[in-house]
Amino acid sequence: MGLLQNKPEDLAAKARQAYDDGRQRFAVRLLDLPSAKDDEVDSWSRHIEAIEATGWIVDHFSTVPSDRGWNHGYVLFMRR
Numbered sequence: 001m002g003l004l005q006n007k008p009e010d011l012a013a014k015a016r017q018a019y020d021d022g023r024q025r026f027a028v029r030l031l032d033l034p035s036a037k038d039d040e041v042d043s044w045s046r047h048i049e050a051i052e053a054t055g056w057i058v059d060h061f062s063t064v065p066s067d068r069g070w071n072h073g074y075v076l077f078m079r080r
Contacts, residue, residue: 008050
């Protein structure tokens, strides 16, 4: 996580607020830093689980590589 990415609980709080506000969609951008040692992107899993725990479910997911060697994940959630 560190300086570049919100903690799962921070994104969950934003997702909960959006849900409580009646929003129908919630989108986030996640970063996959190149320091990972295996194929699981654990931080993305934790972020998605935290957001889904507030009442959202993943609707669409896409990734885009950056010129710095990171992957950006764009996740669109919809209300359950």
